[in-house]
Amino acid sequence: MLAVCRLVTLGILLLAGQAMAESYSLEPNQKNLPACSGAWSRSNGNSVYACSGQITLSAGDVLTASGAVTLRAAGFSIASAAIGSGSGPISIEADWGGITATGTSTFSAGVSSNGSASLSTATIAGSLTGSGSITMSGGSVEGDVSSASGSIQLTGVTVVGAITANSGSITLSGGSVDGLVNSNCCDVVSTGTNLQGGARSGSSSLSITGGVIQGDFSSNNAATLNTVTMVSGTVLAGSISFTDSTAGSSTASVTMASRYNAISLSGSQVYGDLTAPDYSTVNVANGSNVYGTCKPNSTPANACKSTKLLLSWWLNEGGWTGAVGEVLDRSGNNLHGQAYNGASTAATAPALTTVAGQGTCRYGSFTGASRQYVQTAHNDALSLQQEFTIGVWVRPRTLPASGLMSILSKDENYEFHLRPDGTVNWWWQTTGPSATREFSSTGKVVVGQWNHVVIRYTRTQQTIYINGTVAGQASLSGTPLANSDPLQLGWDQLAGRHFDGDLDELRIYQGALSNSDIAALATERHACSQALQCVSDDFDRPLLGSDWIVSSRGLSAFTPAIIGNRLRLTSNQGNVATASALQRLFPGEGNFIQAQFKYYAYNGNGADGIALILSDATQTPQPGGYGGSLGYAQLNSTSGFAGGWLGIALDEYGNFSNPTENRQGGPGLRQDSVSIRGPGSGTSGYRYLAGTPAGLNPGVDSASSSSPAPGHTYRITIDARTAGKALVTVERDTGSGFVVLPGLESFDALAASGQTSMPENLYLSLTGSTGGSNNIHEIDDLQICASEIKPIGQQIHHFDLSYSPTSLTCNPQEVTVSACLNEDCSKLYTEAMEVALAAENAVWFENGILKIPGGGVGTAKLQVPQFKKVATIGVSGSTPPALSFGTTTCSTPGCTVTGVKSGFLFDVPTLTAAKPQEEIAFRAVKVDPEDPSTCEPGFAGGTRNIAFSSTYDNPATGTQPVIINGEAIGAKATELPLSFDSQAVARLSVRYDDAGKMTLAARYEPTSGNEAGLLMEGSDLFVSKPYGLCIQTIPAAEQACTSDNVACPLFSNSGTVIRAGDPFPVSVRAVGWQSDGEALTADQLCAGNITTPNFELAGVVLTSELVAPASGQVGSLSLTEYNHELGAETKLVNSAQQDVMSISEVGIFRLVATPPDYLGEPIHGGTSNRIGRFSPAFLGATGSASLTPSCGPVFSYQGQPMDFAAGWEPSLTVTGYNRQGDVTQNYDRGEFWRLLTPAVGGYASAVGRAGLDARLSATGSPTAAIVGADDGDGSRIYRWSGQSLMYSPADKPSADDLPFTAKVVQTFSAASLTDADAVCVAGTDCQPFSYAFTEQPGSEVRLGRMQIGNAHGSELQPLVLPLTIESWQATAGGPVFRTEIEDQCTSEGSLGGVQLDGFTGRLTSGKTTATVASIGLGVGQVALSAPGSGNDGSVEVSLPGMPDWLRYDWRGAGREAGRGLASFGIYAGSKPLIFRRELYR
DSSP states (O other): OOHHHHHHHHHHHHHHTTTOEEEEEEEETTTTOOOSSSSSETTTTTEEEEEEEEEOOOOOOOOEESEEEEEEEEEEHHHHHOOOSSSSSSEEEEEEEEEEESSOEEEOEEEEEEEOOEEEEEESSOOEEESOOOEEEEEEESSSSSEESOOOESSOOOSSOOOSSSSEEEEEEEEEESSSSEESOOEEEESSOESOOOOOEESOOOOEEEEEEEEEEESSSEEEESOOOEEEEEEEEEEEESOEEEHHHSOOOOEEHHHHHOOEEEEEEEEEEOOOOOTTOOEEETTTTESOEEEOOSSSSSOOOOEEEEEEOOOOOOOOOSSSTOOOOOTOOOOOOOEETOOOEOSSSSSSOOOOOOOOOEEEEOGGTTTTTEOOOOGGGGGOOOSSSEEEEEEEEOSSSSOOEEEEEEETOOEEEEEETSSEEEEEEETTTTEEEEEEEEEETTTTTTTEEEEOSSSEEEEEEEEEEEEEOOOOHHHHHHHOOOOSSSSOOTTOOOOOOEEEEEEEEEEEHHHHHHHHHHOOOEEEEOOOOEEEEEESSSSSOTTEEEEEEESSSOOOOOEEEEEEESSSSSEEEEEEEEEEEEETOOEEEEEEEEEEEEOOOOSOOOEEEETTSOOOOOOOGGGGTTTTSOBTOOOOOOOOOOOOESSSSSSSGGGOOTTOOOOSSSSSSEEEOOEEETTTEEEEEEEEESOOOSSSSTTOOOOEEEEEEEEEEEEEEEEOOOOEEEEEEEESSSEEOOOOEEEEEETTTOOOHHHHHEEEEEEEOOOOOOOOOOOEEEEESOOEEEOOOOOBBBEEEOOEEEETSSSOOEEEEEEEEETTTTOOOOSSEEEEEEEESSGGGGGGGEEEEESSEEEEEEEEEEEOOOEEEEEEEEOBBBTTTOOOSSGGGGGGEEEEEEEEEEEOOEEETEEEEEEEEEEEEEETTTTEEEEEESSSSSSEEEEEEEEEEEEEEESSOOOETEEEEEEOOOEEEEEOOOTTTEEEEEEEEEEEEEEEEEOOOSSSSSTTTTOOOEEEEEEEEEEEEESSSHHHHHHHHOOTTTTTTOOOETTEEEOOTTOOOOEEEEEEEOOOOOOOHHHTTTOOOBOTOOOOEEEEEEEEEEEESSSSSOBBOOEEEEEEEEOOOOOOOOOTTTBBBOOOOSSSEEEEEOOBTTTOOOOOOOOOOOOEEEEOOOEEEEEOOBBBBBBSSSSSEEOOBBBOOOOOOOOOEEEETTTTTTTEEEEEEEGGOOOOOOOOEEEOOOSSSSHHHHEEEEEEEEEEESTTTSSSSSSEEEEEEEEEEEEESSSOOOOOGSSSSEEEEEEEEGEEEEEEOOOOOTSSOOOOEEEEOOOSSEEEEOOOEEEEEEEEOTTTTTTTEEEEEEEEETTTOOOOOETTTTTOOOOOOOOOOOEEEOTTTTTTTTSEEEEEEEEEEEEEEEEEOOOOOTEEEEEEOOEEESSSGGOOSSSSSSSSSOOOEESSSSOOOSOOOOOOOOOOO
C-alpha cells in the first residue's frame, strides 16, 4: 500500500506542474482578470483596464470583453493566446516592459508598445506600433506597422497598411506590404517581399531582392534591386542597380533617375525612361534591354532601344458618327482620332479570328469613292525623326488604276501607299540633306485578303515588312522632315488617293522593333467586345426625316407617314401597297441583325398585314404587289419587291402563305400567321419558305378596335454569324414576355431557299398592304441592332435617261445615262459606277450593263427592232445603289421609245462654247426592205428644206440659240435648205455660244411634189462645254504683283492688308472659246472671252499653286471645292455673302480650278493671276533661358556673375502664324523672313522682394546667333551669348537678402518684334513679349562675406589667422551670418595675395610672410611665419584681391575686404587657477 500511495502522489505533482488554459474577461466586476504581477485599476468608464506590472497569458488562454476596451500593462508575455473578438475588440498597450508573443496568437485590435515588441505568427486586426524595435515572424497586420525610435524586422508577414521607422532600419523577408515602406533615416532591406506601395529610405539605401513590386522607390544613397519584377512606378536614388530583373512592360512603363551616379543594369529588361546625371551614364550589360530612352547616354552607346508605343488604334468601336475623339487611342497618349465622310467599323471578317474572347475584333471600313478616312490632329509625338516602327493590317478592296492609294500619312514625315501592282510605296522627305526619299517593296499585298504591313526606319536602313517577312529595303540618308500636318489613316491630303478597303490595328512606335517583335505584332490579339450597333426610332416627331425613304405602289394612293407618334404604313383603304426603307446598309455574311417593334392593326375588316424585308442593296428598292403579297411577293403580272432576298410577314388575312395570284409555293390560306418568303426578281421567285400554323392566339390584328391595338411586340432575328447559314427566329410578346413562334426558331433561310451565300449588303424595309379587306397598319418603338450597320454615304438620287423619242429599227440609238444627286439633276454622282439597264420591246447592247468610270454620265446603245413597236426602258439597279424607291426620269413620258422606218441620223459632237464645228454629216435614211436591220439612203440627192428646232435639256432654259450654217435655231422650227448628195448626206456647221445639254431636232414633211406625205424626223442630244474658267480676285492687287519675290506688295483690298488665313474675294466665270491654243490663264481667259451663263457644275476642285518662295509649302485653301452656279459668275461666298477663300501660307500663289467631268465630258479649268504677297497674320514668340550656379552645384553669391547654363543661353523663338493659328512655314524661306534680329531685351528680377529685385543687372556684351534660318519650319531662334547676370550685394543685410532662388524675366519690346510688313506679336495690337527663366538648373543666391580673424602668439612661433566664408542665413533667433560649408568657388588662388600693413611695435615689413591655405567647407587660414626674436608687435592682415562678392561693409564705409590683426610677442599665460581653502572647526 505504501508504494501505491507514493505513485499517486507523484501523479498529482506532475499534473500540478502543467499550465492549464484559462478564459479571462475584462468586466467591471474584475472577477476573472488575467494574471497581473502588480495591481489592477480601471478608468475611462470601465473601457481601460491597467495592470501596474506584467500581464502573462499562457498557451490557449482566451481573453474576452463585452465591448471595445483597452488593456494596459508595464509589459506583456503572451504565448498562443486569443485576445478579444470582433464584437469585443481589445487594444493592447505596453509600457517600458514591451511585448513578447510566442506561438500563434490573435489580436482583435491594435497593439502598441513603449518598449520593444517581439511577436511570432500573430494575427493583428489593427496596427502594430512601438517606440522601440519591432520584430515579427509570420502572421498578418491589418493596419500599419511603425516604430518611433527603433528598427523593424518582419519575416513572412502580410501587412495591409504601411511600414514606417522614424529612427531605425527596416528589414523584410517574404510576405507582402500594401502600403509605403519608409525609413526616415536608415536602410530598407527586402528579400522576397511583394511591395505594392513602394519604399523609401530618407537618408540611406534601398536593397530589394526578389518579389513583385510596384509604386515609387526612393533613397538618398544607393537603390539595389535583384531578381525583382517591378510592375510599374518610379525609382529615384543616388545610384541605381538592377540585376536579373524586369521593370515595367510594353503597356506600363517605369521611370528611373539617379541623382549622383550611374544607373547599372545587368541581365535585366526595362520598359521606360532612364536618366543619369549629365556627367554619368546608363550601363546596359549582360543581356539587358532598355525599351525607352537613356539620358544622357548609354554604355555601350545606343544600347537603349527607345521603343515606346506612341499610338494604338484598335478601331474596335461599335461605329463612328464623325465625332471628335471617338476613334480611341489605347496607348495612353490620348491621340484619339476622328472619322470623316462616313468611315465606320465592321466585324464580319477580322484579320485574326476571335479565340477565347481575344482577336483583332472590329476594323475600320473605308470606301475610296466616298473619300473616307480617320484623322488625328498634329502632335509633336507623331513627328518622327529618330528610329520608328509603324504597323497596320491592310485589306484592299481594289488597287489603284494608276497613281497611289494611301494607307497612312503624316505627309512629308512619313507616308506609305499601295501601288497599282500591289507593292507598298514608302515616301518621305529629309533634312541633312534636303531631299525626297521613296522606295517600293518587292513583295505585294493580296487584294481581298488581310496583309500585315510594317515600315521600320533607322538611320542606316529602312525596311518594309509584309506578313512578318522583309518585303523591301533601302539605305537612304537624311533625317525625316518634321511637320505640323495631321496624321491620316486612309488618305494623304491628295485628291484621288483615298483608301478603298479595310484597315485595322494601327500601331506607331518610337524606336525600331526587332524582327521578332514585328512577327509578334502580326499575331497580337486583344479582348473583343460583342457590342451591337443599334438604330432606334420612337417616331415622336411630326416628320420622318432623312433616315427613311417611303414609296407607294397600289391602286389606292397612300404614303407612309408619322401619325399619332407612330409610323403608319397603310390607311384602311383597299388595295394599298407601301414600303419604307431605313437608310442604312446591313452587311450580309457574318452579321447578326435583330429588329424589334410594336405592331398595331386596327379599325378595318382584317387585312392584310406588313412585312419586314431584307433586299439586295445593289438594286434600288421598289415595293411588290398589294393585297396578300404584302408589298413583297409578286401579284399576277406585278413584279415583287426589287432585289428582295427575304420577306417576313405578319399576315392577318392569310394569303401570304397562299400559292395564288402567281405567288409561288405555300400551304394555302393561313389567317393570323407569320410566314417567310425567299428571294425573287420581277414576277419570278419569292417562294414560300416557312411559317407558323394558322390561328396564332391572340390574333395578329384587332380589326374591330377603333383605337390602336393590339400593340404586341415582335422581335425578328437573322443570325448569319455562322458561315453558310442565315438563322431566322421570330418571337412575340403579347404581355407575358417573349415567346418563340412555332416553326420559326433558328430556321435556316439560306438552306431553305437553295442559296449558298447572302448578298454582300442588304437594305431593311417595312412594307404594308391591304386588299379587298383592310386595316390601319402602324408600328412604334422600333429598334434595329446588328453586329455591323453601315451608313449609306453619298447616294444616287435617281437616274436620268436622255434619248430621241423615235428610234430607227435599222440603227441603234445612243441613250445618255446620268447619275443624279438631286431632283433636278444639277449635281451628278461622279465616282465609278455600274448601271443595270432594263428594256421591254427593245434590246440594250452589252447585255444592258453600263460601266461609267467617273463623271456621272455614260452612253449606252439601244435598238428597237420592230416598226411602230413602243419600247419601255429604265434602270433596274446599280452599284452603288440609287435612293430607295427612286424613279428614273426620261426624255419621254413613261420612258417609251417608238420604232420608225425612216428618219435622219446625225451626231453633233461635244462642242466648245462659241467654237463652230464644221462638216457634221446629216444623213437621211430608211429601212432596207430586203434587210430590215440595214439602213439605206432615204431619198435621192438634191436640195431640201429641213425644219430645225432646238430645245434646252440641261439646264431647262437659256438665252442662246443653236447656230446651224450661220442661222439661229431656237424652239420655233426654222427651215434651212440643205444640199444632199447621192447618198442622202448633207453637211452642217453647228455652233452654240453657251454651255449645257441641247436637243437639236430635224423634221422633213413635204406637202407637195413626189415626196408629199413623207415624214422623216431625227434628233440629237449634244453637249456644249465652256473653254475654261476665268478666276479673278482683286484686280488692283493682281496688277500690282508683277514679280515673284518680296517686291510684290502685300495683298490688299482697298487699303486693307490681307494676310495668311484672311478671307479674300474670288469669283469664277465660265467662258467660251476665242482662239485655238489659248492659255488657260486669267490674263487670257478673262479678256475677250464670252461668258457661258448656263454652265452649272458641282464639285469644282480648287488648289493653290506656289509661285514663291520656290522651295516652300503650297499651303492649304480654306475652300477646296465649290459649286459653279448658273449665271454670269460664281462668287465664293457663304450664305451671308461673306468671302470664304483664304490661303494658309506665306508667299505668292495662283489659284487653280480643276472641274470634274461636265455632263460626261472632260473640261478645262483655269489658273488665276499671281495672288499675294501674303505675310503672316501675326508672330508668336517663346523664350527659354536658365542660369547655372557659380559657386558649386547649388548657389551663387550676390555680386557674383551668374552664367547661363549650357544649352540654356537666352533664346527667343519667333514663329509666323496665319489667322487660324497655324504655323506659316514659308515665312522662314529666304527674303520672306521679314523680321530683323531683335535686340537682346531687358532682364528683370521677379523674386518678389522689392529692394532685391532692383539690384539685378547684366554684364558683358551680347552676341546674337540665329539658329534654324531658312529651314522652312516657319520659325527662327535667336540665341545670345557673352553676358552674365548678377544681383548687386546689399551694403547692409536685411530679410530681403536671405537665400533665394533667382527668378528672372526677359522682355523684348514690341518694336523689336515687328517685322518690315508690320507683322508683330499679338497681331494688330502689337505687344512686348516676356518670359520667365526656367530652373535648368537655375541658381540660389546668397549674400556672402569673408571674415579674417585675429590671432596672437610668440614672435618665435608662426601664427595662424582663421578665415571664415559666411552667408546670410535664417535661424530661429533671426538672420545671422553662418559658415558657408557649400562654397566651392573660393580657393587659395581666387583670393589673391596677402597684404600686410599697419605694423606696430618692433615688427616691421619683411620680418614675417603670409600665405593662404586650407580653404574648404567655408573655412581656411592665413599662416604668418615667425618674425623672430626682438620683432614683437602687430600687423594688419587683408586680402585686397578677394572677389567682390566676399567683401562686406565692416566699418560703415562701404564694402571692403575683411582685415585681421596678428600680434606677436604676446603670451597668453597659463590658464587661471582657483584655489579653495577649507577650514575645519
